Amino acid sequence: MPATIEKETSSESIAIDRDIGNFKYKEDYSYDAGTGLSEKTVEYISNVKNEEEWVRDFRLKALKIFESKPTPTHWASKDLENIDYSKIRYYLSKGQQPSRTWDEVPDDVKETFERLGIPEQERKFLAGVEAQFDSEAAYSNMKTKLAEEGVIFVGSTEGLKEHPEIFRKFFGKVIPTGDNKFSALNSAVFSGGSFIYVPPGVHVKQPLQAYFRINAENFGQFERTLIIADEGSEVTYMEGCTAPKFETTTLHSAVVELVAMKGARIQYITVQNWSENVFNLVTKRGMAMEDATIKWIDCNIGSRLTMKYPGVILKGRGARGEVLSIALANDGQHQDTGAKMIHAANDTTSNIIAKSISVGTGRSSYRGLVQMPKHLKNCKNNTECDALLINTNSRTDTYPAINVRGDGNSVQHEASVSKVSAxxxxxxxxxxxxxxxxxxxxxxxxxxxxxxxxxxxxxxxxxxxxxxxxxxxxx
Amino acid sequence: MSSLDLRNLKINVGGKPIVKDFSLTVPKGEVHALMGPNGSGKSTLAKALAGHEDYEIVGGEAFLNGQNILEMETDEISRAGLFMAFQYPSEIPGVSIANFIRAALTARLAENEELDAAQYYRRLYEKMDLLKIDRKFTARSVNEGFSGGEKKRCEILQMAMLQPQIAIMDETDSGLDIDALRIVSEGVNTMRGPNLGILLITHYQRLLEYIVPDRVHVMWDGRIVRSGGKNLALELEEKGYDWVKEEVAAV
Incomplete structure (x- = not known):
């Protein structure tokens, strides 16, 4: 049955050109956790997914932590107080099993991703694709050759079920549940996201891509991604995000954990283009072991408020961490972004380049954290943050926190603010x-x-x- | 047919009259030099004609090929065929010369048209060779860290690529050493022809040894006070602007 396209796409060709993500399909879900958050919500999600006891306990414990943690308005935007957790829907899906071919994907979902160009990109330059529609992956596929090499690329639900021995070992280890209020929320109600494992020495040459799509109003998307690159392996993961424009608030709160074993390389690229009613509160962190490299490329366009500070824990000697970020805050939007570099071994280097653009009443903030304890030697950090203001009422702030001890370490910090002149x-x-x-x-x-x-x-x-x-x- | 036609223009800056009753016609195919001492209103005229919002045109008319440019926005005037070579061109960090010119050319196309990249680069390199510009130059950000000579050459390259019908060159000779002046002038001379009219604004006669004008006009206190052939520039050089001032005072 063909899906009904709702009113916002009446002038189709124009709507697509001007605002590619702004369309939606009628809601028709088989699984719905209802509105509001309680133990019942968490249990519903866990039941639907048919999870093991330890996962359910993990979720319930996380819910308690979420409830006990205050909203961090003492340092972050007061706008966080406008999230009404009791009005959000925490789980919506059409089914539990992602399709391996686009033909099997329900028509309306398939059409959504076709309009966003995903199947075409897959054919052209991707090694694998996962496409998440609200709470669950609707499609997930990877080139056969990679599977033969032992690469795993599935949704987190599937990862938990099929590969618990790897999943459990790293899950919640880079970002503990109680890291912050939103990582706790994610840990309680997480669904979807990717689980990737790359075996030792395997180089995944083409990127793996995930696409996160919010379709329903008043919805919260809480994907959970875990990427493990084993010794000497390499992988690039890219995620794209869109949502239609709603009158009401939508919440996106992901947790992404990366683990790069000795000599491994992970590159994680995000291009988000959320609509202006999305609260985007995401915790992203990687752990880089000896001589490993983790690189975050993070582009934040759209959303009402984005708070995101990708980080790298440089745990092994010679590890390297990098964050390249671009944020564009348009009228009424606030991009509160930055980076964290935690040096925990000798000879580690980190590099942060952050550029923000504030348009109209848009506001961009940079928050950085660089930590180098006294006992470490030969650690280096370079931080550059540049802001561009387009209008006289645009705003930018910088909050760098550099905590560097010891004589054997070096830090460079440069910041600039420029304007486009008449x-x-x-x-x-x-x-x-x-x-x-x-x-x-x-x-x-x-x-x-x-x-x-x-x-x-x-x-x-x-x-x-x-x-x-x-x-x-x-x- | 005349190309740039200015009639009784009056231009204020910050409420103060700078150009007062200025009339001039620059036909296509001709080079007109507009000379005058500092503060006579030459640059004001140039910027006002390009549509700069700080320069208020309070009277008179200005036509480009019969189109009233006083009712047009800066970019519309440009696309209608008026190019201005800036005395102080702006820097645009991060935008390469090649991309900048490409964007300017693309802005002249209809919505469904696309610029042929191969053809574009062929033309760009051809013009660069003509202007003796190193090909590596196009990868540099527009005017960022350029010497005075490089800036002016970049202006001339843009002019060659955009093929305007009228070019206003505002003090193109300022800040140039003799070698740069020669190269820039040669570039302009190669563009001279029946399809281009040039208004050459300059303070000194020196530039006119390289770009020989068809007509010379002397501006003083917001008006043209004398017009003549190329020899007028020589006369000015010899006698200085005071000579014109005295003559004007005598009238």
């Missing part, structure tokens, strides 16, 4: 560019050196998203 815009307009095109070009120029680090397909996508944002921002 003379620059005039110059570009004199060459025939409209005001919006001129703004867009200036913004693209500002992030250009960072975007060059991205895989080609993503840099094109990101430039396009920036263009769309700037187009909408100029009267």
């Amino acid at each position: 003379e620059q815009i005039f110059y570009m307009q004199q060459r025939g560019l409209s005001e919006a095109q001129a703004m867009s070009l200036a913004v693209n120029g500002f992030v250009n050196d960072l975007i060059r680090e991205f895989p080609m397909e993503y840099s094109v996508e990101l430039k396009r998203l920036i263009d769309l944002q700037m187009e909408g921002s100029v009267g």
